[in-house]
Amino acid sequence: xxxxxxxxxxxxxxxxxxxxxxxxxxxxxxxxxxxxxxxxxxxxxxxxxxxxxxxxxxxxxxxxxxxxxxxxxxxxxxxxxxxxxxxxxxxxxxxxxxxxxxxxxxxxxxxxxxxxxxxxxxxxxxxxxxxxxxxxxxxxxxxxxxxxxxxxxxxxxxxxxxxxxxxxxxxxxxxxxxxxxxxxxxxxxxxxxxxxxxxxxxxxxxxxxxxxxxxxxxxxxxxxxxxxxxxxxxxxxxxxxxxxxxxxxxxxxxxxxxxxxxxxxxxxxxxxxxxxxxxxxxxxxxxxxxxxxxxxxxxxxxxxxxxxxxxxxxxxxxxxxxxxxxxxxxxxxxxxxxxxxxxxxxxxxxxxxxxxxxxxxxxxxxxxxxxxxxxxxxxxxxxxxxxxxxxxxxxxxxxxxxxxxxxxxxxxxxxxxxxxxxxxxxxxxxxxxxxxxxxxxxxxxxxxxxxxxxxxxxxxxxxxxxxxxxxxxxxxxxxxxxxxxxxxxxxxxxxxxxxxxxxxxxxxxxxxxxxxxxxxxxxxxxxxxxxxxxxxxxxxxxxxxxxxxxxxxxxxxxxxxxxxxxxxxxxxxxxxxxxxxxxxxxxxxxxxxxxxxxxxxxxxxxxxxxxxxxxxxxx
Numbered sequence: 001x002x003x004x005x006x007x008x009x010x011x012x013x014x015x016x017x018x019x020x021x022x023x024x025x026x027x028x029x030x031x032x033x034x035x036x037x038x039x040x041x042x043x044x045x046x047x048x049x050x051x052x053x054x055x056x057x058x059x060x061x062x063x064x065x066x067x068x069x070x071x072x073x074x075x076x077x078x079x080x081x082x083x084x085x086x087x088x089x090x091x092x093x094x095x096x097x098x099x100x101x102x103x104x105x106x107x108x109x110x111x112x113x114x115x116x117x118x119x120x121x122x123x124x125x126x127x128x129x130x131x132x133x134x135x136x137x138x139x140x141x142x143x144x145x146x147x148x149x150x151x152x153x154x155x156x157x158x159x160x161x162x163x164x165x166x167x168x169x170x171x172x173x174x175x176x177x178x179x180x181x182x183x184x185x186x187x188x189x190x191x192x193x194x195x196x197x198x199x200x201x202x203x204x205x206x207x208x209x210x211x212x213x214x215x216x217x218x219x220x221x222x223x224x225x226x227x228x229x230x231x232x233x234x235x236x237x238x239x240x241x242x243x244x245x246x247x248x249x250x251x252x253x254x255x256x257x258x259x260x261x262x263x264x265x266x267x268x269x270x271x272x273x274x275x276x277x278x279x280x281x282x283x284x285x286x287x288x289x290x291x292x293x294x295x296x297x298x299x300x301x302x303x304x305x306x307x308x309x310x311x312x313x314x315x316x317x318x319x320x321x322x323x324x325x326x327x328x329x330x331x332x333x334x335x336x337x338x339x340x341x342x343x344x345x346x347x348x349x350x351x352x353x354x355x356x357x358x359x360x361x362x363x364x365x366x367x368x369x370x371x372x373x374x375x376x377x378x379x380x381x382x383x384x385x386x387x388x389x390x391x392x393x394x395x396x397x398x399x400x401x402x403x404x405x406x407x408x409x410x411x412x413x414x415x416x417x418x419x420x421x422x423x424x425x426x427x428x429x430x431x432x433x434x435x436x437x438x439x440x441x442x443x444x445x446x447x448x449x450x451x452x453x454x455x456x457x458x459x460x461x462x463x464x465x466x467x468x469x470x471x472x473x474x475x476x477x478x479x480x481x482x483x484x485x486x487x488x489x490x491x492x493x494x495x496x497x498x499x500x501x502x503x504x505x506x507x508x509x510x511x512x513x514x515x516x517x518x519x520x521x522x523x524x525x526x527x528x529x530x531x532x533x534x535x536x537x538x539x540x541x542x543x544x545x546x547x548x549x550x551x552x553x554x555x556x557x558x559x560x561x562x563x564x565x566x567x568x569x570x571x572x573x574x575x576x577x578x579x580x581x582x583x584x585x586x587x588x589x590x591x592x593x594x595x596x597x598x599x600x601x602x603x604x605x606x607x608x609x610x611x612x613x614x615x616x617x618x619x
Contacts, residue, residue, distance in 0.1 A: 025363065026363045026364050027048055027049055027050045027363065028048075028049045028050070028063040028064070028358060028362065028363050029049065029050050029051070029052050029057070029061060029062045029063050029064075030044045030049050030050075030051060030052060030062065030063065030064045030065075030066065031051075031052035031062040031064065031065045031066070032051070032052075032066050032067075033065070033066065033067030033068070033069070035067075035068050035069075036066050036067060036068060037068070037333075037334035037335060039334045039335070039336060039345055039346065039349065040066050040334065040349060043346060043349040043350060043353075044064070044353070047350070047353065049063075049064075060080055060083070062083065063082055063083060063084065063358065063362055063363070064083070064084045064085075064086070064353075064356070065083065065084070065085050065086070066086045067086065067087070068331040069331075070087060070089075070092075071085055071087055071089070073089070076089050076302070076304050076307070079304070079305075079306050079307075080306075081306070081362075082361070082362040082363075082364075083306055084306050084307065084308065084356050084358075085304070085306065085307045085308075086307070086308060086309070086310065087307060087309055087330075087331075088203060088206055088301055088304050088307045088308075088309045089301065089302050089304055089307075090297075090300065090301055090302060091297060091301060091309060091311075091330065092330075093296065093297035093300065094293055094294070094296065094297055094311075094328045095311070095328050095329065095330035096155060096156060097153055097154075097155045097156075097179045097327055098124045098155040098177060098179055100119075100293075100327065100328060101119075101122040101123075101124055101179055102124070103296040103297060104116055104119050104122075104293070104296060105122075106296070107292070107295070107296050107564075111564050111568075115292065115564065115567075115568055115571070116292060118289045118292070118322075118323065118324055118325050119324065119325050120181040120182040120183075120184060120324060121135070121181065121182040122179050122180070122181045122182075123135070123179065123180045123181075124155070124177070124178075124179050125174065125177070125178050125179070125180055126177070132180055133169075136150075136169055146167075147167060147168070147169065148167070148182065148183075148185075149165060149166075149167055149182075149183035149185045149228070149231070150165070150166055150167070150172075150180050150181065150182060150183055151163065151164075151165050151166075151180070151181050151182075151183040152164055152165075152166065152172060152174060152178050152179070152180050153178060153179050153181070154174075154176055154177070154178050155176075155177045155178060155179055156177075158329065159240055159242035159243070159333075160234070160238050160240035160242060160243045162178075163234075163238060164231075164232070165183055165231040165232075165237055166231065167231065184316055184318055184324055185228060186318050186319045186320075187226065187316055187317070187318055187319065188317045188318060188319050188321065189226055189319075190221070190256060190257060190271065191254070191255040191256040191257060192225040192226060192255070193221050193222055193223075193224075193225060193226065193254065193257050194221070194222045194226045194236070194237065194239060195219050195220060195221045195222070195239055195263075196219075196220055196239045196314055196315060196316045196317075196326065197217060197218070197219055197220075197265070197268070197286075197314070197315040197316075197317070197323075198217050198218040198219075198220060198312055198313075198314060198332065199213060199214075199217045199286060199290065199312070199313040199314075199315055200213070200214040200217055200310060200311075200312060200313075200332065200348055201213050201214070201290050201294075201310070201311045201312075201313055201543075202214070202308060202309065202310050202311075202352060202355055202540055203294060203308065203309045203311065204308055204355055204533070205305070206298050206301040206303070206304075206558075207298075207301070207303040207558065208545075208554035208555045208556075208558070209294065209295075209298045209544060209545070209554045209558055209563075210533050210542075210544065210545070210554070211290065211291060211294060211542075211543040211544040212355065212537065212540035212541060212542055212543060213286075213287060213290060213540070213541055213543045214348055214351065214539050214540050214541075215265065215539050215540075215541055216264060216265050216266060216343075216344055216347060216348070216539050217264075217265040217344065218262055218263070218264065218265065218340060218341075218344055219262065219263035219264070219265065219267070219268045220239040220240070220241055220244075220261060220262055221239060221244070221254075221257050221261040221262065221263070222235060222236055222237065222238060222239050222244060222261070223235050223244040223247040223248075223249045223250050223252075223254070223261050224236040224247065224249055235247040235248075235249070239261070241261060241262065241333075241337060242333075244261045245261070245337060260337075260338050260340070262337075262338060262340040262341070263340065264340055264343055264344055265344075277321070281574060282317070282321060282323065284570075284574055285322075285323050285571075285574075286313075286315055286323050287543050288567055288570065288571055289313070289315065289323060289325050290313055290543060291543060291544045291563075291567055292564065292567060293313070293325060293328065294544075295560050295563055295564060298558050298560070299557075299558050299560060308352070308355060308356055310331075310332065310348075310352055311328050311329060311330070311332065312328070312329035312332025312333075313325065313328055313329075314326040314327050314328075314329065334349070347538070347539060348539075350538065351537060351538030351539055351540050352540075354537050354538055355537050355538075355540055532545075532551060533545075544563070546566075546570070547566065549562065549566050550562070550563055550566050553566070
């Protein structure tokens, strides 16, 4: 008789089976869809992550799946606790131009044009052509024959493609669905150049609604001076980098703007500070635009607890310092065209990963969550998790049964359910048993184990019948005891994130877990933490909720009416005591608008930004 089993060593490992992928701190794994930005790969590799290998790794063996296009419904339905997706479902309501126009119009009808007044008058053609013609004619009669300026944009294109500006309706020609907006013809200029702001917004959750804005965005310039007499000159009127980088003056050192067509947001804030502009008031108005825009779709977005979304809000500031929402970008560009891109986007991505809030247990993926959820034996067998004992038909030997399993076939079956990293050791053990004839069978002895293996006589051929009597069951300890409580999403250098040497602390991997989709981990919204979200994660600043009332309104079922009412109160408080043309030193009214308890300041950035002379004004 031979009893064969593995006993866990005193150090928590099975000697000889240690591998960097299952012992020590296991790296987080990212999965990139075709067309994903190269910068994402670069940043995650620098943080010590590994890239997912579809051929060599399990189906669900990744922590972050990044793609520029939308996920399928099944991706959200099958999401597992250690995984994150970089998109929420059904956000097209603000990222497609015609849908954004419809939703803002609906909110304007519900809450009034005094609050939702940050988007230019918009018509969706061809459906709204009659309404547009009426508005065009009305404006022309009112202004002595001048119809004003309009801009036409395809509803589903990006990067400035298909956009043109016109004054005469006879120049309006289109062959697909488009929007026609009132063109903001009095933009704020810097040395004669038009610009807009790319504001990066992360929605950590829609249920509850949690919004962060990154205080380091980008300023995008046109590369030729603004001129209403040449409406067909896109280098003068459009600020898209994808267009202006091909302009004749892109590399020219332009007055104050410099070379290229981008500034960092920090540089722009220094510019405003040098002009005596109260930039905090301006930023808060932009905050309100972001919040009110996201409130238009928040109730209709399905709950997806392990998703985050990075949006690109394009904001234009007019000559009166009023911010206007131009559009909301889905998967904003993360390509690198200049040093400003490196400065802004690398920090942005690192902060975004930090917002994903990975736990130490997420790095071991299914092993951690299954071991925490189930208590199961550690044995060589082929049954599933739901059968914690060996079936009698397999374990007991019946002399008359010619189909009894041999030791050799038993170990062949067992091999299939071990991870590939264990195959060599299992094969060696199997061969050593099958080649033993006529003598006492030697057990597999584990050095430094707490208990020795039990030996017997091979003449009682059915080994497994005796295993059921004396097999030792070991409860698998909570996987989190193997790790400390640090947050794995924190930025680390590559050498800090490298794997520990083989032989470190590990546990025997799960048996018979071929796919990750078998166990279900239901989400219970009622069990989620309802405390105040972090006010700041890197350069991401909490935008919503911004006080106790909005915090309460965001939980369970979002109360849009209450949230909009609180934003309206905030706007009223700011408007009553603030003006754009004032120095930073006179901010008593701003201080009155700040929450003093858990939420701190409602406003972006440092209390005392550097003077213009202290800023790096070079690109």
